[in-house]
Amino acid sequence: MPQFLVAIQHHENYDPSLEGEAMIRDIGALNEEMDAAGARFFAGGLESPSHAKSLRKQPDGNVSITDGPYLEAKEHIGGFWILQCADMDEALAWGRKAVVACRVPVEVRAFLKIRPNRESLGHGDSQ
């Protein structure tokens, strides 16, 4: 079954403490619906971008590590699902529900099939 990334886009000023009860309920219900459909492989909320670390290759071959997100953008991924869906249309249908539940935009991306040699490619649980 193909897998898709559904990434939630949060503005840099996003304050999770302002998420209302209705929104938390909606997101919980969506996770339950994904589980019931057998679609949810992974779900995670990310620590705020200010806690990100960025690693850049230097011309001398060393790696510099800086605090903060790699992209200088006003929005960042706040969390994401990895979903198992028949095709992009099915992933987009979940993406629509995610936009409604999370009250923010989302991005849906397919995973590339790179190698035939995919030994133990993360058959993790979806807790």
Next chain:
Amino acid sequence: MPQYLVAGYLPDDFDPSQVDEAVGREIHALNKEMIAAGVRKFACGLGAAKSLRGQTDGGVLITDGPYLETKEHIGGFWILECADMDEALAWARKGVAATRGQVEVREIFFQPSTD
């Protein structure tokens, strides 16, 4: 065990056909090392994007292409289970070396459970 997103960034004009075999070999070797160390929960390369935006009328608009208008985007990522951020950064350093790219590490601090 804490989990970390280790995301590799690629320029928009990245052409995978120009990647030489050594890069593929080194990324594969790094994946094997991660599996042997028991840290790799998930690994992937990402394909084309669709963006979904909520509309004022309650509808959802779907467009082709990435959501962020930036010159680089996440090309792929690992989800690693590590003792702490320092351990995740050590793997990310190896990720920079293997991919010849730039890498960002973020802690996954919340996992919704429906149990």
